[in-house]
Amino acid sequence: MQAASVVPRSPIAFLAVALAFAINMMGTTLPTAIYRYYQLKFGFTPTVITVIYASYAVGVLGALLLIGNWSDQLGRRRMLLAGLCASAASALAFLLSSGLALLILGRLLSGVSAGIFTGTATVAVIELAPPAWRGKAMLAATASNMLGLGCGPLLSGFLVERFPWPMQLPYAVHLALVGAAALAVSGVPETVAIPARVKFGIQKIALPAEVRPVFIPAALAGFAGFVVVGFFAAVAPQLIRVVLGFHNGIVTGSIVFLLFACSALGQIVQTFIAARWRQAAGCIGLVVGLVCVGLCVPAHSLGALLLGTALAGIGQGISLRAGLGEIASVAPAHRRAEVTSSFFVVLYVAISLPVIGLGIAVQHADIQRATLLFVGLTIVLVLIALFLLMRGQTNQRYNGEVIGD
Template sequence: MTSPATGPARARSRRAVTVTAFAFLVTMMGTTLPTPLYSIYSTELSFSPLTVTVLFAVYAVGVVGALSLFGRLSDDVGRRPVLVAAVGLALLSALLFLLPPSLPLLVVARVTSGLGAGLMSGAGTAAVIDLFPAEKKAAAGTLAVAANTGGLALGTLVAGVLASAAPAPLTIPFAVHLVLCVGALLGLATWAPAPARRGRLRIRPHRLRVPASIRGAFARAVLAAGAGFSVTGVLTAVTALFLARDLHLDSHALAGFVVFLSFAGMAVGQLVARRMRPRAALPVGCAGLVLASAALATALAGASLAPLVVAAAVLGVSGGLCLNAGIATTVEQVPPAHRGEVSSSFFAGLYLMLAVPAIGVGLLASVVGLRQAGLVFAAVVAVLAAAVGIVELVSARRTD
């Protein structure tokens, strides 16, 4: 029989998990809301593919900047203040997107969104894991990544549907996100646990460090999950342009759906990964990334929609396997006092691999064209994923 004290404690814990995951999801939504709208911005403001990829990628500058400056902040001052700051930055970004668009304003809005995502990626993952008992760390890691990728998926889908079905496609998606941010802030203020102790607020660059005991696993995890992130980043940046310019499909909902498939597939990948050993999930995920790259190359070479949809779905599931395995073999293996720092280091690596290839594709596209640049990129990712998968298999055999 449950004691009187246990019932309310469990209810508080469930509410804390719910509002933390919701805040995580809402913050990450803001980073992909512009995805299906890039073709509109491109038309209205005469953006080239390079401008669009740079506009997409600059938010990673905010992410990595936040992780570098504040990677240990949630370890120092507690999780809740950092979560509140992250959602507040997402809200500010939504406000900026609601202003009349211009390239400088959009860049500022994207960097602001990136700062919020950077704070949330590290602190949110650590906060969710903290709220679960030790024997349920795997479930906590899955929920954290699902909130992350679920927010990314919902952002692009919601914006695409609203842009196609509602008036003012550059306004309504961000107005909806603004309301969700307010709800997340209220939830955190009401139910998120207060810090057990109040540390000192230190705003200075932190060298993101990884314990020596997990450095090999950390490098493989970042390269594998980062390969998935890099393909997802390129899909996010150029799908709307590819559909509109090469396939002559102007549906914003379709552009949002293709990218949604990738991020939703990541959530599916988490469920699959929970039934596998992390050391097995990583090479399987890498093999899937090779297949996704091949499907993407087929879509680009033949200018066809079906392989693009297949690439997005396979990419998502494969990336989810790699991401879940990466969390399990890095963040979940360190004590709580270092969890925020390791989590921040992990996501800093992922977001660098998200941004740099996207800009590289934009630069190459300005010389050889978008489709040819995508073919080169797909080949590079396939080679990287295959190499990491092989190294992981060899390492697993040595340690078994």
């Protein structure tokens, strides 16, 4: 097996893995425009819909913790193919579903595929980048992730509006795309030397004392950002239908796509912001975006929702990229994987438990009150993160002045 240092880094292999990354992540948000059909056919309550959605996080966390570091032992290519197999199995479960059990199984398998790809594909894209593209490799990986997440609702929204079989066709199309991605990935070179003796182990979760001052505000901001992601993927379609009166799946899919596209844009924008202000800028973007989302409820304004979606997406992207960078910079090199995994555990908890609570609120009140409650609580969370960020920077400056004296 070739070592990483002698792997030919061709543009074709790089693009093949980046495209496979996007296709795989597309499957995780594909059901967003289809949930209303499940409600109509099976009579599911809003709580059940959010439980189906949130079961995805269980699969992600399980994969991150149990097999998150297996690509170092088995190779990137094998694990990417395993992730695509899990994505294909998820599509089949949805395609054949006749009730709640297979829908939850489909979401779990979708989460497993995302958990495998989150780490493995990110590293593979960076390792396969041609020398001239190395500076943009991380951006290409994160953009593939976010744009793939955004394309899922866009694809399913288009298919359910323009073609028959709304609960089957999107998954059949995605299954074909996964097959094409698997063929592409099978031809890319391996980027790691597989050890003679394979050693598997559970990914450790740890938070060294020196990391905590940076980790806590970054995790709070990241948590709030992923709560927003969960809201748009699971609950926003009902808000768009009930409050704004738009029943077209293409409209719903486009609005959710806007969030993820702006998140990718935010990850680009953050490079133009001074490092010390990046997380604060992300928090401010989230707060202003959430205020606009809240205003769309009493005003019944699509414009307010679109503006709020764009600003929240940009803020989420800035916070995510800046938070990861800050945490990686202060974490000890030999414990960086543990600390990063801890950060992702926080993020994926954020797209499960709060969204289930929101589904319960929708069921017992209404979508308008539940949305306003969501906006208010999430803004409070972001403001706490912003306060901790500012206090931490003030302490750092004070300590620096004291040492300088």
